[in-house]
Amino acid sequence: MTGLKRAFLNLIQYPSAVAGLVIILLLVALAVYTLISLPYSEAVRLWRGADNVWLENPRNAVPAWYNLFPRVNVPVTTVVDSRDHPEAVRGEELGGGVQDVQVSLPFEFPYDGFPKEVTVFLTADFQRQRPNLDLSWHTPDGRSIRLSTVIPGHTETYRVSQDARLLRQLRTRNVERGLFGDPGAEHAVPAQGTYELLVEGLTFEEGSSFSARLVVYGQAHGLAGTDHRRRDLVVALMWGTPLALAFGFLAAMGSSITTMFIAAFGVWYGRWLDGLIQRITETNMILPVLPILIMIGTMYSRSIWYILGAVIALSIFSAGIKTYRAMFLQVKEAPYIEAARAYGASNVRIVVRYMVPKIIPVLIPGFVVLIPSFVFLEATLALLGLGDPILPTWGKVLNDANANGALHNGHYYWVLLPAFLLMLTGLGFSMVGFALDRIFNPRLRGI
Amino acid sequence: MRSMEMNGTEMMQAKTKKRWSDSTWARVGLYTLTRLTALFFTVVVAIYLTILIANMGGAMDDIRTSMIRENISMAMSMDPEMRQLSSGERNVMIQDAIRIEIARLGLDQPFPLRSVRYLSNALLLDLGRAEYLTSDAGSRQVKLIILERLPPTLLLFATSNLLLFFITLFAALFLSRRYGSTLDKIVVALAPTSAAPSWFYGIFLILLFAGIWGVLPFGGMVGAPPPPTTWAYSLSVLRHLILPVMALTLAALFLQIYSWRTFFLIYSSEDYVEMAKAKGLSSSAIERRYILRPTLPTILTSFTLGLITMWMGGVVTETIFNWPGLGSLIYAAATMPDTPVVVGSVVIYAYLLAASVFVLDIMYAVVDPRVKVGGGSRS
Numbered sequence: 001m002t003g004l005k006r007a008f009l010n011l012i013q014y015p016s017a018v019a020g021l022v023i024i025l026l027l028v029a030l031a032v033y034t035l036i037s038l039p040y041s042e043a044v045r046l047w048r049g050a051d052n053v054w055l056e057n058p059r060n061a062v063p064a065w066y067n068l069f070p071r072v073n074v075p076v077t078t079v080v081d082s083r084d085h086p087e088a089v090r091g092e093e094l095g096g097g098v099q100d101v102q103v104s105l106p107f108e109f110p111y112d113g114f115p116k117e118v119t120v121f122l123t124a125d126f127q128r129q130r131p132n133l134d135l136s137w138h139t140p141d142g143r144s145i146r147l148s149t150v151i152p153g154h155t156e157t158y159r160v161s162q163d164a165r166l167l168r169q170l171r172t173r174n175v176e177r178g179l180f181g182d183p184g185a186e187h188a189v190p191a192q193g194t195y196e197l198l199v200e201g202l203t204f205e206e207g208s209s210f211s212a213r214l215v216v217y218g219q220a221h222g223l224a225g226t227d228h229r230r231r232d233l234v235v236a237l238m239w240g241t242p243l244a245l246a247f248g249f250l251a252a253m254g255s256s257i258t259t260m261f262i263a264a265f266g267v268w269y270g271r272w273l274d275g276l277i278q279r280i281t282e283t284n285m286i287l288p289v290l291p292i293l294i295m296i297g298t299m300y301s302r303s304i305w306y307i308l309g310a311v312i313a314l315s316i317f318s319a320g321i322k323t324y325r326a327m328f329l330q331v332k333e334a335p336y337i338e339a340a341r342a343y344g345a346s347n348v349r350i351v352v353r354y355m356v357p358k359i360i361p362v363l364i365p366g367f368v369v370l371i372p373s374f375v376f377l378e379a380t381l382a383l384l385g386l387g388d389p390i391l392p393t394w395g396k397v398l399n400d401a402n403a404n405g406a407l408h409n410g411h412y413y414w415v416l417l418p419a420f421l422l423m424l425t426g427l428g429f430s431m432v433g434f435a436l437d438r439i440f441n442p443r444l445r446g447i
Numbered sequence: 448m449r450s451m452e453m454n455g456t457e458m459m460q461a462k463t464k465k466r467w468s469d470s471t472w473a474r475v476g477l478y479t480l481t482r483l484t485a486l487f488f489t490v491v492v493a494i495y496l497t498i499l500i501a502n503m504g505g506a507m508d509d510i511r512t513s514m515i516r517e518n519i520s521m522a523m524s525m526d527p528e529m530r531q532l533s534s535g536e537r538n539v540m541i542q543d544a545i546r547i548e549i550a551r552l553g554l555d556q557p558f559p560l561r562s563v564r565y566l567s568n569a570l571l572l573d574l575g576r577a578e579y580l581t582s583d584a585g586s587r588q589v590k591l592i593i594l595e596r597l598p599p600t601l602l603l604f605a606t607s608n609l610l611l612f613f614i615t616l617f618a619a620l621f622l623s624r625r626y627g628s629t630l631d632k633i634v635v636a637l638a639p640t641s642a643a644p645s646w647f648y649g650i651f652l653i654l655l656f657a658g659i660w661g662v663l664p665f666g667g668m669v670g671a672p673p674p675p676t677t678w679a680y681s682l683s684v685l686r687h688l689i690l691p692v693m694a695l696t697l698a699a700l701f702l703q704i705y706s707w708r709t710f711f712l713i714y715s716s717e718d719y720v721e722m723a724k725a726k727g728l729s730s731s732a733i734e735r736r737y738i739l740r741p742t743l744p745t746i747l748t749s750f751t752l753g754l755i756t757m758w759m760g761g762v763v764t765e766t767i768f769n770w771p772g773l774g775s776l777i778y779a780a781a782t783m784p785d786t787p788v789v790v791g792s793v794v795i796y797a798y799l800l801a802a803s804v805f806v807l808d809i810m811y812a813v814v815d816p817r818v819k820v821g822g823g824s825r826s
Contacts, residue, residue, distance in 0.1 A: 016636060279489060286493035286797045290762050291789060292500055294781035299503050372642040380644060380763050384778060398650070402767070407650070407658045408665065415650055426642030434639055 007361075010439045011432070020431030023424055031242035043239045047231065047392040054230035058116045058217035062413050063225045075111035075218035080197070082211045097206045101131075103199040105214045109140075110192050114176040117217040118160040120197065122152040122210060129204040133212075136200070137179055140193025145170070145179065152210065225413045227397070228404045236392035237417060243393050244375045244425060247308055251374035254312035256320065256367045260359070263324035264351045267332055277321065284317040290380070297386035304388035307381060311374065320366070327359045334358075361440045369433035372426040379422055394418040475812075482808055486801045491570065497793045498565050501786040505558030511578075512554055519544050565790070574791035579783050580776070589791040592776065599668055600765070600772030606688065607695035608753045611703065614696070616746070619707030620734060626712060634704050641702030646763040649694035653767070656690060663690055666769030691768045695761065710745065714738050743814050748807060755803050 011017045038046075046053060058077055066072050082088050082103045092100045124131050135147040135158065147166060150158050160166065161175045170178030173188070182191035199212045224233035266277040296310050331337065332355065340354050381387065382395025383402065401407075401414040502508065523529050523541045532540070549555050553564070568575060574589035582592040622631045656663040663686060664670070670683040714720070720737045728736075739746070765774035773792060780788035 016639075020639075279485065279492075282485070282489040283492045283496070286489060286800050287496060288777075288793055288796060291777050291781045291793065292497070294762075294778065295500055295784055295789065298782050298784055299507075369642075376642070376644050376647070380646065383646065383763060384766065385782070402650075407653050410658065412654060412658065415654060419647065419650060422647065423643060427639050430639035430642040 007436075007439060011435055014435040014438070016431045017435030020428045020433075020435070023428030024432065027241055027245060027425060027428065030238065031245050034238040034242055038235070038238060043235060043392065044390050046235045047239075048390070049229055049231055054226070054232070056215050056217075057226045057230040057232060058219065058221055059226065059230050060228055060409075060411050060414070061116070061217075061219055061221035061226045062411075063417075064220045064222055066220055066413075073111050074113040074220050075109065075115050075216070076220050077218040078107050078109070078115075078216040079213065080105040080107050081213040082199075083213075094202075097204060099203045099208070101201045101203060101210070103201070103210075103212050105197040105199070105212060106194055107196075107214070107216065108193075109180065109190065109195050109216070111190065111218075113219050114180050114188070114190050115216045116176070116219055117215075118176060118179065119215050119217070120150075120158040120160060120199075121213040121215065122150060122156040122158060122199075123213075124152045124154060124156070124208070124210040126154075126203070126205050126208040129208070131201050131203040131208060131210050133199050133201040133210065136198045138196040138198060139179070140191055140195060141183070143183070144198075224417050227400055227414065233397060233414070233417060236397045237394065237421060239392045240394035240397070240418065240421065243304065243391060244378065244422075247304065247378045248371040248373075248375035248425070248429075251308055251311050251315070251377075252367055252370040254308075255315040255318070256363060256370060258312070258316045259318065259320050260324055260356060260363060261351075262316065263321050264328050264355050266321075267325055267328035268347060268351050268355065274325075277317070281317045281319075281321045284314065285319065287314070289314050293381060294384060294386060297381060297384075302386055302389050304378070304391055304393070307378075307386070307388075311377060324359065324363075327362060328355060331355050331358045365433050365437035365440055367433075368436055369430050372429040375425050376422065394422050479809075482805060486805055490797045490801045491566070493797050494569050494790070494794055495562070495566050498562055498569065498790055501784065501789045502558070502562070502565075505562075507784075507786060508554055508558060508561075511552070512549060515548050515552075515554075516545050519548060569790055569794045572794070574794065575787045577780075577788050578785045580780060580785050580788055589787050592788060593773065593791055593795065596771060596773045596776045599770060600774065602684075603688065603691055603765075603770060603772060604695070604761070607692045610692065611696050611699055612750055612753065615700065615703040615707055618704045619711055620738075622704065622708045623711040623715060623738075624730065626708075631708070634701055634708070637701040638705035639702075641699055643698065644763065645694045645698035645761060646767045648697045649691065649764055649767045652690045652694050652697075663687075666690075666767070668769075668771055691764060691770055694764060694768075710742060711738055714742055744811050747810055747814065751803050751807055751810075755800050 011021075045051075056077065056079060061077075062074065064076055067074060067076075082105060085105075088104045088106075090102045090104075094100055120135065122133065130151050130153065133150045133152060135150060137145040137147055139145070147160060148158065148163060150156060160179070163175060167175050167178070172178035172181060177188050180190040180195075182189050185191075197212070197214045199210075201210055203209060222232050222234055224237050226232055262277060266274040292314065293307065293310060297307060300306065337350060337354055340350050345354070378387075378393065379395030379398065382393055383399050385399055385403075387393055387396040387399060395418075397418040398415065401411065401418075404411075406412070406414040520541050523537065523544065529537050529540070546555075553561055572590075574593070576587045577589050577592055580592060581587055582595045584591070584595065586592065618634075622628075622634060625631055653665055657665040666687075668684060668687050669680065670687075674680045674683050715733075715738055717737075720733060723733050723737050762774040762778050764770070765772045766778050769775075777789065777792050779785075780792070
């Protein structure tokens, strides 16, 4: 215990190690928070986008904090629902069960950019006769644009942005420019102020009613923006954290500890066992890891845990075994091992209780540096399209971004955020690992 | 491999001739022979494992058989001449054709038997024909496909490895002389950046140079359409080369400088270096004779191993940069999966690796007088 304490006290002498520890702690905290706040099944459901959960998110929106930059003022999504504003609904009885209902949905638009899409979600309540709705658009400068007439079913979606007839009538490049554009301006800029969507409807039955929900999709959304399928990237970035840490830690743990024990037993028993381990290691070094993992991914299973097993299996007999072997050869000759043998300790006891603990300090720095390399390996596989099919990871976000030309289309946030988290993980662990190396490796002391 | 075996037998002959006259040569010969046997054995096992994995332990053949069945049934039932026959007769003909095709490809033999044949073919560098992939010239021969992809990979990796090797070596020597300076501290602080692989830096470089500034191309090896003159063509290749080379170099740069610098520092604290300093030798002479000379084996190892990895290419880096090299070929082959191409690339890689390990062993003995070949455990 005192050894560990001393090592820790030594460690916090290095500012980079302290920074690395802080990063690791933050990541672990984020991972724990994610596991508590967003359960596994919920994350999978959200990432699959089941039940139209992302319906009201814009596609490829930048993070909302982009607006904090000077001279950036892009719209965020605005939602106005007639059910939330009972005062917006005005009805007039016309007799014979016919009602003239006016729904007014006003909203503020104080932004410098055009919205991505405009959609009206309608619901109607009726027995047999559908209501008849007239939609019109009122701009802050007093113009009014007739949008369309909709005869809705029980639920109806009117995608204003995809209305070809409206676009022809507006004669602008897209519908948003026609609806939001300032007609007096030289370039296409939106006019700021209060807009209004007016739904004038006739209902033909007693008790029949309708509601309208206007969604003006913004260019910015949430903490991390959205992807091409409207999914909030926060889900993937948050869930990527525990997955990356677990993958890196388990792979590093599984491979380095097994490697160490195999090397120890090989050295202790010597002869053919040692020779066999050497040969297996040399064979394994010839095997190309990445192509084999790609083949396993394409032909067997893409589950992250299956791949994890394959990664561990392939890295057990790695070059590390040779390093450990050299160390164990020295340890084997130490007098205390001889003493252990003299009092009659069994072979297993000597290896497990006396040889292995001796080199654990030397193992720790390598172990810490190994973690991010496995995190990046998972990202690499995901980037090649071999990510886990249901779980969101950082690598999968990068893969989506890459496959949808994020860099070509200027969706930089899509690449930068997962890359930032990956880099943070890499830096955190390797900064601590480098400091540990200097502490535990006597030849490096003072260098 | 044949030539390596020949080498071995020659060595053995040399050994038997000189055994009585010179025991060093006998030891060298015996050592060479055991090394070669061990290496050959590892290559065989590694290639056999690859064959097993790439064929899914034989399950790949079910896919192949059903594809043959489907293709032939489709082709025969579309054939107007076949329509004349009754369905029974047609069925017999289809079954016959399928049986012949399966026998032609040797799929009627049990997999263990065939895997041995695949192995011997692979070891004799008879790489066979690809299943789906073709070379740009249209050939299905695995050898030609690989040969076509080799030059771009070599160009990319030779450039970046040489660059990396010389930059890191000189920077490390420079820093080890100025140990503790601000520059030294910066490099030490930057060493952890190498935790990220080269494709990671590639994405950033593409983002900056191609996406935001638009000064360099996003990827590929040459502009489209390819420039007509040789001069313009090489200029275009050079422009496309900059970003991937930068990515490959940047990913390893600081860690390598750091580890070389530490390595040189350990060696420059040896007593004989102090002695040389006391004698008043110039610092360049000290570096050459007392620091670089004893570290030569390690430098050579690192350089050779760097050269080897080059043959495999960078699967992801090449994919990210759309570079038409071996790495992206292996990726395409492994995802299809085109087993002969995967096995072919691994065979070539395994041979090259084994050959370089062997050459390294010999080089160690040549450059490091402390290494006694065949000594130690054997004598």
